[in-house]
Amino acid sequence: xxxxxxxxxxxxxxxxxxxxxxxxxxxxxxxxxxxxxxxxxxxxxxxxxxxxxxxxxxxxxxxxxxxxxxxxxxxxxxxxxxxxxxxxxxxxxxxxxxxxxxxxxxxxxxxxxxxxxxxxxxxxxxxxxxxxxxxxxxxxxxxxxxxxxxxxxxxxxxxxxxxxxxxxxxxxxxxxxxxxxxxxxxxxxxxxxxxxxxxxxxxxxxxxxxxxxxxxxxxxxxxxxxxxxxxxxxxxxxxxxxxxxxxxxxxxxxxxxxxxxxxxxxxxxxxxxxxxxxxxxxxxxxxxxxxxxxxxxxxxxxxxxxxxxxxxxxxxxxxxxxxxxxxxxxxxxxxxxxxxxxxxxxxxxxxxxxxxxxxxxxxxxxxxxxxxxxxxxxxxxxxxxxxxxxxxxxxxxxxxxxxxxxxxxxxxxxxxxxxxxxxxxxxxxxxxxxxxxxxxxxxxxxxxxxxxxxxxxxxxxxxxxxxxxxxxxxxxxxxxxxxxxxxxxxxxxxxxxxxxxxxxxxxxxxxxxxxxxxxxxxxxxxxxxxxxxxxxxxxxxxxxxxxxxxxxxxxxxxxxxxxxxxxxxxxxxxxxxxxxxxxxxxxxxxxxxxxxxxxxxxxxxxxxxxxxxxxxxxxxxxxxxxxxxxxxxxxxxxxxxxxxxxxxxxxxxxxxxxxxxxxxxxxx
Numbered sequence: 325x326x327x328x329x330x331x332x333x334x335x336x337x338x339x340x341x342x343x344x345x346x347x348x349x350x351x352x353x354x355x356x357x358x359x360x361x362x363x364x365x366x367x368x369x370x371x372x373x374x375x376x377x378x379x380x381x382x383x384x385x386x387x388x389x390x391x392x393x394x395x396x397x398x399x400x401x402x403x404x405x406x407x408x409x410x411x412x413x414x415x416x417x418x419x420x421x422x423x424x425x426x427x428x429x430x431x432x433x434x435x436x437x438x439x440x441x442x443x444x445x446x447x448x449x450x451x452x453x454x455x456x457x458x459x460x461x462x463x464x465x466x467x468x469x470x471x472x473x474x475x476x477x478x479x480x481x482x483x484x485x486x487x488x489x490x491x492x493x494x495x496x497x498x499x500x501x502x503x504x505x506x507x508x509x510x511x512x513x514x515x516x517x518x519x520x521x522x523x524x525x526x527x528x529x530x531x532x533x534x535x536x537x538x539x540x541x542x543x544x545x546x547x548x549x550x551x552x553x554x555x556x557x558x559x560x561x562x563x564x565x566x567x568x569x570x571x572x573x574x575x576x577x578x579x580x581x582x583x584x585x586x587x588x589x590x591x592x593x594x595x596x597x598x599x600x601x602x603x604x605x606x607x608x609x610x611x612x613x614x615x616x617x618x619x620x621x622x623x624x625x626x627x628x629x630x631x632x633x634x635x636x637x638x639x640x641x642x643x644x645x646x647x648x649x650x651x652x653x654x655x656x657x658x659x660x661x662x663x664x665x666x667x668x669x670x671x672x673x674x675x676x677x678x679x680x681x682x683x684x685x686x687x688x689x690x691x692x693x694x695x696x697x698x699x700x701x702x703x704x705x706x707x708x709x710x711x712x713x714x715x716x717x718x719x720x721x722x723x724x725x726x727x728x729x730x731x732x733x734x735x736x737x738x739x740x741x742x743x744x745x746x747x748x749x750x751x752x753x754x755x756x757x758x759x760x761x762x763x764x765x766x767x768x769x770x771x772x773x774x775x776x777x778x779x780x781x782x783x784x785x786x787x788x789x790x791x792x793x794x795x796x797x798x799x800x801x802x803x804x805x806x807x808x809x810x811x812x813x814x815x816x817x818x819x820x821x822x823x824x825x826x827x828x829x830x831x832x833x834x835x836x837x838x839x840x841x842x843x844x845x846x847x848x849x850x851x852x853x854x855x856x857x858x859x860x861x862x863x864x865x866x867x868x869x870x871x872x873x874x875x876x877x878x879x880x881x882x883x884x885x886x887x888x889x890x891x892x893x894x895x896x897x898x899x900x901x902x903x904x905x906x907x908x909x910x911x912x913x914x915x916x917x918x919x920x921x922x923x924x925x926x927x928x929x930x931x932x933x934x935x936x937x938x939x940x941x942x943x944x945x946x947x948x949x950x951x952x953x954x955x956x957x958x959x960x961x962x963x964x965x966x967x968x969x970x971x972x973x974x975x976x977x978x979x980x981x982x983x984x985x986x987x988x989x990x991x992x
Contacts, residue, residue, distance in 0.1 A: 328399075329341065329364050329367055329368055329371065329399070330342075330364075333360075333361075333364070334601050336597055336598065336599050336600070336601070337357060337360070337361055337364075337599060339597055340361050340365060340564075340597045340599070341361060341364045341365045341368050342368060343365070343564070343595060343597070345562060346561070346591075346593045346594060346595055347557075347561055347562075347563045347564070347587075347591035347593060347594035347595070348563070348564045348565070348594060348595050348596075348597065349565055349584070349587045349588070349591075349594055349595070349596045349597070350564065350565070350566040350567075350597050350599060351567070351568060351569075351596065351597070351598045351599065351624055351626055352566050352567065352568055352599045353568055353570070353598075353599055353600050353602060353626055353628045354568065354570075354571065354602065354604070354605075354613070354628065354921075354922070354925035355602040355603050355604030355605060355628075355886070355925060356599040356600065356601060356602055356603070356628075357599070357603060358540070358566045358599065359388070359391065359392065359395075359540075361566065361599070362381065362392060362538055362540055362564075362566055363392055363395040363396050363399065364399070365538065365564060366379055366381060366392075366396050366400075366404055366406075366538060367396060367399040367400050369536055370400045370402055370404075371400070374535070374536060376400070376402035376403060376404045377533070378533065378534065378535040378536060379404050379405065379534070379535070379536045379538070380405050380406075380412070380533075380534040380536070380537045380538070380556070381396075381404060381405065381406035381407075381538045381540070382406075382407065382408070382409055382412055382537070382538070382539050382540065382553075383406070383407075383408060383539075383540035383541060384408060384409070384540065384541050384544060385408065386407075386408060386411070388540065389406050389407050389408055389411075392406045392540075393406045405534075409513060409545075409549050409552070410509055410512050410513065413512040413513050413515075413516035413552065414432070414512050416516050416519070416530065417430070417507070417512065417515060417516055417519065420519060420523070420526045420529075421515070421519065423519060423522075423523045423526055424515065424518060424519050424522065424523070426507075426515060427505045429505070430505045430506055430507050431504065431505060431506040431507070432506070432507055432508070432509075432512075433501070433506050433507065433508045434508075434509075435462070435509075437506075437508075438462055438508050439458055439459065439462055441497060441500060441501070441504075442458045442461055442462055442465075442493060442497055443458050444500070445493050445496040445497050445500060446458060446461070446493055448496060449489075449492055449493065449496060451489060451492075451493070454809070454812070454813065454816055455816065456486070456489050456490075456493075456816070457813070457816040457817040457818065457819075457822075459817045459819045459821065459822065460816070460817045460818035460819050460822070461489075461490050461493050461494075462819075463818070463819045463820070464487070464490045464494075464818075465478075465490070465493075465494050465497065465510070466508075466509075466510050467578060468494065468510075469508075469510030469511065469513075469514045469548065470510065470546040470547060470548050470578035471546075471547045471548070471578070472514055472517060472547060472548050472551060474498075475491065475494040475495040475497070475498045476495070478490070478491045478494050479491030479492070479494070479495060486818070510548075513548045513549060513552055514548055516552055517548055517551045517552050517555065520552070520555045520556070521551075521555065527555060527556075528559075530556060531556060531558075531559045531560065534556055535560050535562055536560075536562045536563075536564075537553065537556055537557050537562065537563045537564070538563075538564045538565075538566075539553060539563070539564070539565045539566070539567075540566055540567075541566070541567055542565035542566060542567035542583060542584045542587075543567040543568055543569050543571060543572040543579070543581060543583070543584045544567070544572065544574055544579045545579065545580065545583045545584075546577075546578035546579055546580055547578070547580055547583075550580065550583045554590065561591060561593070563591065565584070565587060567584045569581055569584050569585055569622070569623050569624055570617050570620070570623055570626075570918055570921050571883060571918060571921070571922050572584070572915070572918055573879075573880060573883065573915060573918050573919045573922060574880075575911070575915055576820060577820075581622065585622065585623075585624065598626045600626050600627055600628055600629055601628075601629060601630065601631075602628045602629065602630045602925075603630070604630075604886050604925070604928050605628075605630060605632070605635075605925060605927055605928055605929075606630065606632050606634065606635025606636070606928070606929060607629075607630055607632060607633050607634055607635050608634065608635035608636065608637060608638065608961050609635060609638070609924060609925070609927050609928075609931050610628045610629060610630055610925070611958070611961055612638055612924055612931070612957045612958075612961050613628060613921055613924040613925050614627050614628055615956055615957055615958055615961075616917060616920055616921055616924065616953055616956045616957060617917065617918070617921040618956075619917060619956050620914045620917050620918065621910070621914070622910075622911070622914050628925070635929070636929065636930050637961060637962060637963040638931045638932075638933060638957065638961055638962050638963065639656075639930075639931070639932045639933065639962075639963050639965060640933045640934070640935075640954060640962050640963070640964050640965065641932065641933070641934040641935075641964075641965045641966065642934075642935060642936075642937065642950075642964070642965070642966040643934060643935065643936040643937070643966070643967070644936065644937055644938070644967065645936050645937070645938050645939060645940070646682045646936050646939045646940060646941070647682060647686075648936070648967055649682075649893055649894075649934050649935070649936045650682045650683050650685070650686040650893075651686060652934060652965075652967070653672060653683065653686075653891045653893060653932070653934065654683075654686045654687060654690055654692065656889075656891065656932055657670055657692065657874065657889075657891075658690065658692075660889055660930075665888065665889060666872050667692070667693065667694075667872050667873050667874045668872050668873070668874075668875070669887060669888040669889055670874055670875070670887060670888070670889040670890075670891070671874070671875040671876070671877065671882075671885075671887040671889070671890055671891070671926070672874070672875070672876045672877075672891045672892075672893060673877060673878070673879050673882055673890065673891065673892045673893070673923050673926070674876070674877075674878060674879070674892075674893050674894055675878065675879060675894055675899055675900040675902060675919075676824070676827060676878065676899075676902075677702070677705075677824060677827070677828065677878060678702075678824075678827045678828050678830070678831035678941065678942065679893060679894050679899075679941070680696060680701075680702050680876055681702040681703075681831055681834070681835060682834075683876065683893070684701060684702055684703075684876075687874065692874055693872075693873040693874065694873050694874040694875070694876055695873050695874070695875055695876070696876045696877065697875055697876070697877040697881055698877050698878060698880070698881035702828070702831070703858065705825075705828055706825075707810075707814075707825045707828055707829055707832075708828060708829075708832055709729070710729065710730060710733055710810070711801060711804065711805075711810075711829065711832060712726075712855070712858060713725075713726035713727075713729040713730045714726075714730050714804045714808075715797070715800065715801070715804075715851060715854070715855055716855055717730060717758070717785060718785065718788045718789055718792050718800065718851070719792065719851050719852050719855055720852075721756070721758035721785070721789065722756055722758065724756070724757045724758075727757055727758060728743065728757070731743060731781070733810075734808060734809055734810050734813045736777045736780070736781060737773050737774060737776075737777040738774055738777050738778055738781065739774075742770055742771070742774040742778070745767060745769045745770055745774075746760050746761070746764070746767075746770075746778075749763070749767055758785075761778055761781065761782035761785070762782055764778040764779060764782070765779065784807055784808070788800065788803065788804070792851050793847070793848035793851075794847070794848070796840060796850065797836045797839070797840060797850060797851055797854050798833060798836050798837060798840065800851065801832070801833065801836060805829070811826065811829065814826050814829075827942060830941075830942030830943045830944075831941060831942055831943070832943075833942070833943030834940040834941060834942065834943055835858075836854065837940065837943065838940065839853075839854050839857060840854075875887070879892075879900075879919045879920075879922060879923045880919065882922055882923055882926050883922050885926055886926050886927075886928055887926060887927065887928065888927075888928045888929045888930065889927070889929065889930045889932070890923070890924075890926050890927035890930070890931050890932065891932045891934070892920075892923050892924075892931070892932070892933050892934070893934050893935075894934070894935065894936075894939075895933050895934065895935040895950065895951035895953060895954055896935045896936065896939065896946075896948035896949065896950060896951055897948050897949045897950070897951055897952065898946065898948045899939070899941070899948060899951075900916065900919075900920070900951055900953070901913055901916035901917070901920075901951065901952065901953070902916055917953065920951075920953045933954065935948075935950045935951060935954070936948075
């Protein structure tokens with residue numbers, strides 16, 4: 325064995341790299357170097373005489389796959405099949421799909437293509453999109469394929485109207501996909517499992533090809549991916565999986581933690597190696613993470629440790645409200661800058677995207693450039709821009725950019741061709757586009773349906789323009805959402821994305837109420853004043869788009885990343901853990917705790933946690949208890965702070981956490 329493959333590894337890493345022929349489960353804790361172990365193990369197998377042709381490496385992202393391939397090539401000068409689940413299954417289907425009557429030249433439909441075809445299916449079935457939203461149908465079908473549930477099986481198990489209708493669409497969708505010789509992403513894995521399960525000769529040929537299988541992030545596999553791996557590994561049993569049950573945070577998109585927890589049942593002769601040495605965080609941060617995750621029952625026990633002894637205490641800030649919390653975080657960021665830290669060294673984590681709004685406002689106020697990963701800026705989100713456009717047209721009908729944005733949002737039968745006709749008429753007669761709306765009935769090139777829709781839309785705008793000076797902005801927003809059916813359409817989608825959009829709209833009411841509470845101008849100018857304040861907030865041209873910007877993201881986006889300074893905000897019951905986890909379903913709460921564990925273990929040097937006694941979120945004032953996750957961290961690891969007499973007053977305490985009532989007390 326060449327020394328470079330082993331000489332910089334610790335004992336558990338070396339054991340994993342040189343493991344023998346039985347199956348192996350590597351429980352790789354956060355920051356323990358799992359990618360290094362996977363690549364070194366593959367290099368070791370090749371050095372021991374295994375042809376690279378017989379090795380399969382599978383991970384979840386193309387970026388991770390490319391990184392692994394490049395490392396292996398540097399170590400061995402060999403080309404190894406390392407790719408994502410979808411890419412692997414695509415290659416198998418291209419080669420052997422004919423065995424299940426799948427043409428090798430099948431097309432791959434992305435989510436946009438899927439949605440178009442699903443809408444066509446719904447039209448054929450005379451289903452109303454307002455009652456059965458295509459995006460909700462698409463998500464149900466995707467989840468069904470994750471669980472290898474066919475259209476016929478789905479229809480048989482349907483127990484309510486929604487699922488019955490989804491079942492009908494699913495059947496027709498599959499018929500059309502077959503006729504179009506197409507597969508969606510779910511098909512790539514589902515059809516491969518079907519192929520291997522039904523065609524023994526094909527399965528045997530791929531088992532001959534892949535004698536050694538190595539899977540990354542095994543805790544994130546869904547049922548279809550699990551079955552695919554199980555079929556391939558069933559003969560040789562030469563399988564190595566790397567993962568961490570404590571970082572399983574994607575159940576909402578089909579990931580099944582049982583796949584990694586039950587690995588020993590699937591492979592009774594397997595070995596288990598725990599990689600617990602962390603190369604990222606301080607001892608204080610790891611001790612906190614260990615104590616939090618210890619409260620989960622559904623896990624495989626392990627304790628992260630480091631040679632980096634000690635470390636700064638974790639700062640816990642109690643804010644009066646969300647504004648004070650944002651001010652605290654921004655002040656800590658500014659202090660870090662004076663101490664030589666860059667913005668790129670720091671990150672803000674929150675549980676839901678709607679929390680970013682108040683933080684963005686504060687960052688803008690202090691001219692701190694930032695970027696949002698895994699999302700867009702609050703005021704740049706489609707639903708927020710749509711609502712602002714409505715308000716702008718009500719206040720200023722000459723704003724044609726805003727008018728064109730909302731003309732067919734939500735869809736009301738005023739399509740691209742109708743808009744072009746309206747614009748041509750406005751140009752010919754030298755009048756505003758808004759004025760054309762009132763004359764639509766006499767424009768011959770418009771269809772009767774378009775004329776009717778334009779007239780109804782114009783009537784709405786006319787009424788709102790008449791009333792806006794006498795209404796609060798919040799009331800105007802309520803009317804827009806109700807009369808246009810905007811909110812109703814989102815509610816009918818029944819998707820995770822639509823729920824996030826609804827939450828953002830509710831948070832927009834917080835923005836408006838915040839403005840109204842401090843507004844002291846003339847009532848008839850309130851709407852224009854609000855829009856003026858928004859236009860100042862949304863002017864992003866001044867911000868530096870370079871690499872030295874502050875990063876903001878949800879905790880679900882955080883896995884795999886690390887930062888010297890981490891700020892986790894909103895640690896309150898009902899926010900984090902999320903309100904959906906405060907039920908009798910212990911699995912929901914344990915996933916939230918794993919999410920907290922992931923957030924804590926992103927921090928290398930400093931960790932800041934914060935909560936507010938009251939918070940304006942989703943348009944209402946909330947009074948939440950501090951998060952139970954705070955009570956699970958030993959008090960000796962924490963340093964408590966709160967605002968006092970114009971500055972941030974610090975209070976260190978010996979005993980602060982009361983598990984019985986989830987309160988945090990401050991020593992006077």
